[in-house]
Amino acid sequence: MEFENLKLKCECGGAMEKIKTEWKGIEIRGWKCHRCHEEIINPADAQKALEIERARKKNLLTVKLRKVGKSNVVTVPQPIIEAEHLKEGQMLEWKIEAGKLFLAS
Ligand SMILES: [Zn+2]
Secondary structure (H helix, E strand, O other): OOHHHOOOEOOOOOEEEEEEEEEOOEEEEEEEEOOOOOEEEOHHHHHHHHHHHHHHHHOOOOOOOEEEOOEEEOOOOHHHHHHOOOOOOOOOEEEEEOOEEEEEO
């Protein structure tokens, strides 16, 4: 059974309903108690939100240049995709500044 489908009961005995909430602009799922308004965050979403937050804070991510067929490929880490809402097919720009490469959306 998926954790997100669990019907939770609050410590106060109140029924909890599924909610969507935001943490630093990142959407996370959780539950909220009808009676005492206690909120519980989905642990998988909390983990994901932390990764996104870490990627944002670090401001720098290391990726490896790979060769796929005849192309040179760098992967965009999933936390960045989610934090910046990047979509397949979206155009990104390489910037070269002072000998450094930046990828901008
Ligand atoms: Zn409660």
